[in-house]
Amino acid sequence: MAFRSIKGTKDILPADSHRWQHVEAIVRDVFQTFNYKEIRTPIFEQTALFSRSIGELTDIVGKEMYTFEDRSGDSITLRPEGTASVIRAYIQNNLAEQLPLTKVYYIGPMFRQERPQAGRLRQFHQFGAEAIGSPAAEVDAEIIAMAIAVYRKLGIRQYALKINSVGCEKCRPVYKATLQELLRKIAPQLSPDSQRRIDQNPMRVLDSKDEEDQSLTVDMPLINEFLCTECSEHFKNVQRLLTSFEIDFTVDGRLVRGLDYYTKTAFELTSTALGSQDALAGGGRYDLLTQELEGKATPGVGFAAGIERLLMVLDKTGFTLPDGRHPLLFIAAADDSAREWALAETIRLRERGIAAETDLLRRSLKAQMREADRQEATFVLVAGARELEEGKAALKRMQDGTSELISLDTIASTLQRTSS
Ligand code: HAM
Numbered sequence: 001m002a003f004r005s006i007k008g009t010k011d012i013l014p015a016d017s018h019r020w021q022h023v024e025a026i027v028r029d030v031f032q033t034f035n036y037k038e039i040r041t042p043i044f045e046q047t048a049l050f051s052r053s054i055g056e057l058t059d060i061v062g063k064e065m066y067t068f069e070d071r072s073g074d075s076i077t078l079r080p081e082g083t084a085s086v087i088r089a090y091i092q093n094n095l096a097e098q099l100p101l102t103k104v105y106y107i108g109p110m111f112r113q114e115r116p117q118a119g120r121l122r123q124f125h126q127f128g129a130e131a132i133g134s135p136a137a138e139v140d141a142e143i144i145a146m147a148i149a150v151y152r153k154l155g156i157r158q159y160a161l162k163i164n165s166v167g168c169e170k171c172r173p174v175y176k177a178t179l180q181e182l183l184r185k186i187a188p189q190l191s192p193d194s195q196r197r198i199d200q201n202p203m204r205v206l207d208s209k210d211e212e213d214q215s216l217t218v219d220m221p222l223i224n225e226f227l228c229t230e231c232s233e234h235f236k237n238v239q240r241l242l243t244s245f246e247i248d249f250t251v252d253g254r255l256v257r258g259l260d261y262y263t264k265t266a267f268e269l270t271s272t273a274l275g276s277q278d279a280l281a282g283g284g285r286y287d288l289l290t291q292e293l294e295g296k297a298t299p300g301v302g303f304a305a306g307i308e309r310l311l312m313v314l315d316k317t318g319f320t321l322p323d324g325r326h327p328l329l330f331i332a333a334a335d336d337s338a339r340e341w342a343l344a345e346t347i348r349l350r351e352r353g354i355a356a357e358t359d360l361l362r363r364s365l366k367a368q369m370r371e372a373d374r375q376e377a378t379f380v381l382v383a384g385a386r387e388l389e390e391g392k393a394a395l396k397r398m399q400d401g402t403s404e405l406i407s408l409d410t411i412a413s414t415l416q417r418t419s420s
Contacts, residue, residue: 007116007122008114008122009121009122010121018321019311019314019321022321022322023154023314024127026150026154027107028107030146031105031129031146033149034103034142034146036105036129036131037104037105038105038106041082041085041086041088041089042079042085043078043109044076044079045085046074047065047067047076047077048075049077049088050079050081050084053083053261053292054081054084054259054260054261055259055261057200057201057260058258060080060259063113064112064113065113066113079110080111082106082130082304083130083261083289086130086302087130087132087290087293090132090290090295090298091290091293091295091296096133100133101132101134102132104130104132105127105128105129105130106126106127106128107127108125110123112124117276117277118275118312119275119306119309125307125308126305126306126307127150127304128283128303128305129143129146130302131143131301133299134299135287137234137241140241140264140285140301141238141241144161144242144247144267145242145245147269147305148247148269150305151280154310154319155314155319156271156317158273158317159269159280159313160248160270160271161247161248161268162250162269162270163239163251163252163265163266164223164251164254164256164265165223165238165264166256166257166262166265166266167223167226167228167231168230169263169288170228170231171226171228171231175203175226176202176203178221179202179203179220180199183198183205184198186216186217190213191213193210194208194213201256201260206222206254206256207255207256222253225253235264238265239251255268257282257284261292262285262286263285263287263288265285266282266285267282267284268281273312273316279306279309280305280309280313281303281305282303282304282305285301286300287299326355327379327419328376328377328379329349329354329357329377329411330356330377330380331346331357331358331380331381332358332369332372332380332381332383333358333365334365334385334386335384335385339362341388342359343358343360345358345408349411349415352412354415357375357377359371365382377398378398378419379395379396379397379415379418380398381393382394383408387408388408391407391409392405392408393406394406395411395414
């Protein structure tokens with residue numbers, strides 16, 4: 001084959017797209033009930049926007065971004081996530097002036113050049129939300145509750161919520177220095193990745209998937225023991241609120257996310273129905289990000305979730321989505337003289353909001369009937385020269401095979417009556 005899709009990307013084919021539409025509809029529905037409004041930002045941005053916000057030393061910025069020089073010599077990057085773009089748009093469009101708390105959501109493709117595997121793609125899709133303008137724990141808890149509401153509404157129960165506080169610019173440096181000192185002592189025994197992280201991001205060593213790293217660091221102090229009063233109070237409030245919402249969670253002191261902008265709350269939703277890439281969603285608070293992007297200091301919190309992974313869980317847990325079929329009328333032409341009328345009538349019905357189809361391959365009546373079956377048409381109407389002359393034809397309901405002789409100028413009203 002001459003052309004194939006790029007490694008790590010997938011076509012969403014017609015047989016599958018209704019599953020996506022269903023999930024997206026539920027996401028929009030849930031987000032709307034939480035009063036979040038949609039924001040759509042460009043797929044590409046200046047490279048520096050991402051390196052500045054996600055962090056130069058992260059895997060995403062260091063190894064995974066699709067970065068290229070455009071024809072004017074500017075460095076452009078396909079967005080690897082949505083938060084940086086949302087904050088850029090928030091600052092650029094002075095959204096702060098409109099409302100004290102901006103609540104926005106997005107659904108769309110993201111791009112990361114990771115090694116493709118089950119649940120890990122190079123173009124993947126996220127739905128996510130950001131609440132910008134409040135330092136209060138109420139917003140952290142609301143964001144977490146909203147993420148969970150989507151899975152619940154889709155019938156997914158197999159997930160676990162882990163939360164942590166990664167501290168702030170006041171308490172984190174003390175912890176980092178303490179951890180670095182301890183890690184340096186065991187550096188030669190750690191995995192190469194973890195050795196590299198000691199200087200750059202020591203907290204990620206504790207989050208290592210390597211078993212040897214895990215056993216070597218098992219007794220090391222965790223960030224929650226070092227939180228300042230403000231961070232500690234905030235974390236307690238988040239936990240209290242989650243409990244009052246009846247949301248189960250575990251505190252995981254080793255949870256550090258792969259993006260550098262987090263302060264205070266960090267959280268992840270995982271599912272046992274997934275393989276090694278078990279994160280369904282992740283998020284947290286980023287009180288310094290707006291400032292980092294040269295906007296007025298404004299606290300924020302948000303999350304994002306992978307749609308492919310959500311669909312994988314739906315597949316595995318056997319939850320059936322609606323089949324996406326709408327009532328469809330197939331108009332078959334019994335002879336050549338009726339073909340033109342059939343198409344014109346189809347167009348007229350579509351204008352009135354009725355899904356209709358006719359034959360565009362000039363096939364025999366028998367072949368048209370087979371096509372109507374293949375399309376799983378709800379109704380079939382067969383008309384030829386005689387029916388056109390009499391102005392009447394039989395409308396067949398495929399489900400039970402019953403027919404009704406109807407006037408050709410009342411097709412729309414008959415269908416509207418029968419389908420309602
Ligand atoms: P993230 O943890 O990098 O966070 O991504 C969120 C979710 O996107 C993951 O939990 C996973 O479900 C999905 N995901 C990530 N990478 C891939 C991939 N290569 N293939 C398939 N799915 C993937 C963020 O992106 C942050 N912007 C979340 C956030 C919003 N924090 C605050 N606001």
